[in-house]
Amino acid sequence: MSALETSPLKILLIEDNPGDARLIREMLLEASGAACVLESVACLSAGLQRLAEDTFDVVLLDLSLPDAAGLRTFERVNACRPDLPIIVLTGLDDESVAVGAVQAGAQDYLLKGHVDPHELRLAMRYAIERKRLEADRNQMLARERIARAEAERLAAERAAVVAAQRELERQKDEFVANVSHDLRTPVAAIKASIGVILANEPPAVSEPLHRLFTNIDRAADEMARLVDDLLELARLRAGRVQLRPVVCDLRELAERSAHVIATLAETRAQTVEVDVPDEPVHALADSERLSRALTNLLSNAHKYGRVGGTIRVLVRRSADDVRLGVADDGPGIAEHDQAHIFDRFYRSETEATRRNLGSGLGLPIARAMVELHGGRIWVESALGRGTTFWIALPAARSLATVAGKERAP
Numbered sequence: 001m002s003a004l005e006t007s008p009l010k011i012l013l014i015e016d017n018p019g020d021a022r023l024i025r026e027m028l029l030e031a032s033g034a035a036c037v038l039e040s041v042a043c044l045s046a047g048l049q050r051l052a053e054d055t056f057d058v059v060l061l062d063l064s065l066p067d068a069a070g071l072r073t074f075e076r077v078n079a080c081r082p083d084l085p086i087i088v089l090t091g092l093d094d095e096s097v098a099v100g101a102v103q104a105g106a107q108d109y110l111l112k113g114h115v116d117p118h119e120l121r122l123a124m125r126y127a128i129e130r131k132r133l134e135a136d137r138n139q140m141l142a143r144e145r146i147a148r149a150e151a152e153r154l155a156a157e158r159a160a161v162v163a164a165q166r167e168l169e170r171q172k173d174e175f176v177a178n179v180s181h182d183l184r185t186p187v188a189a190i191k192a193s194i195g196v197i198l199a200n201e202p203p204a205v206s207e208p209l210h211r212l213f214t215n216i217d218r219a220a221d222e223m224a225r226l227v228d229d230l231l232e233l234a235r236l237r238a239g240r241v242q243l244r245p246v247v248c249d250l251r252e253l254a255e256r257s258a259h260v261i262a263t264l265a266e267t268r269a270q271t272v273e274v275d276v277p278d279e280p281v282h283a284l285a286d287s288e289r290l291s292r293a294l295t296n297l298l299s300n301a302h303k304y305g306r307v308g309g310t311i312r313v314l315v316r317r318s319a320d321d322v323r324l325g326v327a328d329d330g331p332g333i334a335e336h337d338q339a340h341i342f343d344r345f346y347r348s349e350t351e352a353t354r355r356n357l358g359s360g361l362g363l364p365i366a367r368a369m370v371e372l373h374g375g376r377i378w379v380e381s382a383l384g385r386g387t388t389f390w391i392a393l394p395a396a397r398s399l400a401t402v403a404g405k406e407r408a409p
């Protein structure tokens with residue numbers, strides 16, 4: 001419901017011609033009766049003063065006043081109260097000025113002597129409605145502007161945080177790479193020295209001392225592996241690993257990796273099975289690097305799988321990709337750990353993890369390798385229900401699509 005229909009409408013008439021002013025008053029009385037309150041002034045300065053002092057719903061404005069004329073009259077009233085709807089009153093002879101006022105923001109114009117009470121009432125009602133809609137729209141636009149500015153500010157803030165995080169990661173990577181690089185030589189020296197000691201151990205060396213020597217030898221191997229992993233991951237993260245992709249049959253890769261892990265599996269009485277389709281499953285891959293990813297998964301299945309359990313190496317072809325899987329029937333991985341196991345250095349707090357040496361780098365390396373191949377890696381697991389890791393790679397659909405690429409040996 002508009003203001004016109006709810007409370008008496010307050011109208012300010014700025015009109016210097018007493019006859020015209022009277023006519024307007026009579027028309028308003030006829031059209032709206034008690035539904036409106038009209039106040040009239042005869043010059044612009046008085047009008048501006050009343051507008052500053054009081055509130056009105058609409059202004060009826062004659063453009064030719066003793067102290068102002070033409071479009072300027074409208075501009076000054078509008079500048080004083082830009083929120084108020086203004087209807088310009090004009091004679092036939094200066095209708096063009098009235099049109100100019102409408103173009104400058106007046107809600108409407110009425111030709112003096114050519115308006116009836118009903119038209120006057122409607123003109124005011126529409127003017128008020130239009131102004132209200134205009135105000136609503138302006139408010140909405142302002143809100144949108146604020147929201148957009150806020151979104152831009154947040155995006156800039158986010159980008160700054162991401163850039164800072166990236167820089168921190170880069171510095172961390174660089175630090176890890178430098179330290180690992182520097183560790184390589186002393187670790188190799190320890191390994192070589194203990195090798196010489198073990199090879200030349202006199203028969204008189206006591207059993208406890210011999211055990212210490214073998215511990216050093218094992219620890220040197222472990223350190224060498226860790227340093228290798230750190231360097232490999234640093235290279236992968238810095239984009240310094242260059243793949244040499246060839247078309248390879250994932251079944252062969254699966255068989256080879258299963259063979260490598262089989263001897264190790266025996267130490268925990270585990271059986272290794274290979275489950276592959278009859279037809280070749282081709283992928284474009286650097287088979288050495290992909291084997292490394294697969295071996296990491298198999299080594300985990302061996303370490304964390306149960307004694308006497310079964311490790312399965314799977315090869316599958318789906319509609320869009322080809323897949324390698326490693327499944328075990330071990331303790332499984334809790335859901336909250338699944339979200340982190342591909343993070344660097346993350347190891348879940350489990351009995352199996354405590355029992356096994358590890359650095360938390362096997363899965364991050366596998367993931368980086370797979371992603372370098374344009375593939376993805378994920379885990380499907382539940383506590384007590386075993387674990388399956390999957391690697392999906394884009395399929396080399398036909399050898400024609402990879403023409404020119406070398407075939408795997």
Ligand code: ADP
Pocket residue numbers: 296300301304305328330331332333341346347348349350353357358359360361362363364387
């Ligand atoms: P690491 O084996 O050196 O700890 P990884 O990055 O290879 O590092 O694995 C991260 C963690 O994921 C492991 O510490 C282990 O808790 C969990 N995990 C990986 N594979 C398995 C699996 N097959 N079964 C149960 N837990 C696993």
